[in-house]
Amino acid sequence: MVQLDDLDRAILRILKEDARLTISEIAERLNRPESTIHFRIKKLQERGIIGKYTIVLGEDLQPKALAIVYIQAETPIIEDFLERYIRHIMKTLSLLPNVLTVARSGKDGVVALVGEESPEKLNRFVDETIKVLPTLKRVEVIPIDEFGKGSGLVGFLVGV
Amino acid sequence: MVQLDDLDRAILRILKEDARLTISEIAERLNRPESTIHFRIKKLQERGIIGKYTIVLGEDLQPKALAIVYIQAETPIIEDFLERYIRHIMKTLSLLPNVLTVARSGKDGVVALVGEESPEKLNRFVDETIKVLPTLKRVEVIPIDEFGKGSGLVGFLVGV
DNA sequence: TATGAAAGACATCATGT
DNA sequence: ACATGATGTCTTTCATA
DSSP states (O other): OOOOOHHHHHHHHHHHHOTTOOHHHHHHHTTOOHHHHHHHHHHHHHTTSEEEEEEEEOGGGSOSEEEEEEEEEOOOSSHHHHHHHHHHHHHHHHTOTTEEEEEEETTTEEEEEEEESSHHHHHHHIIIIITTSSSEEEEEEEEEOEEEEOTTHHHHHOOO | OOOOOHHHHHHHHHHHHOTTOOHHHHHHHHTOOHHHHHHHHHHHHHTTSEEEEEEEEOGGGSOSEEEEEEEEEOOOSSHHHHHHHHHHHHHHHHTOTTEEEEEEETTTEEEEEEEESSHHHHHHHIIIIITTSSSEEEEEEEEEOEEEEOTTHHHHHOOO
């Protein structure tokens, strides 16, 4: 199992806020020697607790209108067809730049997080790209109007 | 407007992959002088196109079972009550560590991304913490079983 | 595992093309 | 936009506890 002490957690929280702080700065904030911070971070990386370092893009590049789209396919006679059809939908959606996330939901479902410049474009996208997919039992669109927690995820997901 | 040329985009893509690469390494990959890369990155930061540098936590710290939970509140006689009630729900959920994201959806809706160690715990959480909220018209649980795109978001959102 | 010190690598900045 | 060089800072390593 994963064992983290207070120092590890403190370091992780600081890096989450700003991964570009230097070891010396972190050391200063936590009142520890640089070599200790360096050692801990190295271990956290080796243990895979720090998965990777990345950037979050700013608001200018983020889509202004977001929605979660839940798709449910009709259950066909042949079970194997459903499986391949779901995979196909996921693959297709994944290739679109305005589809930020694609995930499977149960045997016959797919959820996607979709972003567009405006609510109108978003609706059009859903109508013209998703609702036209054949043999869908259900398409549910859940608009996202304002984040209360985790708003950073858009800048994290959006591509260039 | 946001204007990015190919070099900017190339740099952003590289930093998204690994924000700890040195300027010299990036310069080498893109066959450009270090000074140019340094200049571009500085500009990207100043322009707010690079919002922040952060870390993504590894799988060990991530919840194994995920679901999107969509809550719709009953529309009350007094309009202002709905507004405050929705805000209250969002605030409450935001404080819970296993609630990774909270967002508003329309006038009467809240969407949350919830994570737990196991599907059983996840169900229990939904039953005991969400479904018990008063005056809900609807609670929809969309399980997330497997990511096709954007899987990194869990490690990005999870706390320590 | 923690620490201190020392060596090497790096970012940063100024200047000029 | 690119090149070069000077400077100071940071990372990294290693010896020691």
